[in-house]
Amino acid sequence: MRARLIGGFTVAGLVVAFAIALFASPFASSSPDGMSRVAINEGFDHRETASPIEDSSPVGGYTVKGINHEQIGTGISGAVGVGATFAIGLSAFHGLRVVGRRRNRVSAS
Structure with missing residues (x-):
């Protein structure tokens, strides 16, 4: 029961995150913010220089290379970011779970 509840919550969270990334992020302000505004x-x-990662990334600059429509590219870029962040987090938690189980086995023997 608990696993089903956590799974449902995770799926609902992903749906909301993807919806925001795909449909809301294209309408975000293009005005500079954060460190750009301070600079x-x-x-x-x-003195700002382009990041080498941004130039080589397929989703650098909050757009997707090859998609000429800025709003669509921004939405897809946001969705790719949500998916990548989820995959990295899921991998990290899975790794921690495996390490924890191994430690429990070693300490129980």
Whole structure:
């Protein structure tokens, strides 16, 4: 019962995250925020350099290379980010679970 509840909660969370990524993120403001805004305000934005990861990534710059429609590219990029984050988190938790089980077996023997 508990596993089913956790699974349902996880699936519901993923559906909401994918929906936001696909349908809301394309309408996010393109105005600079965070560190970009501080750099502009403090006058050192001209020293910004492009990240080599951004140039080589298929979803660099919050768009998808090959998709010329900016809003669609942003939505797909957001969905890829949600999927990648979930996969990394799931892998990490699975790894921790395996390590925990091994430790329990060693300490029980």
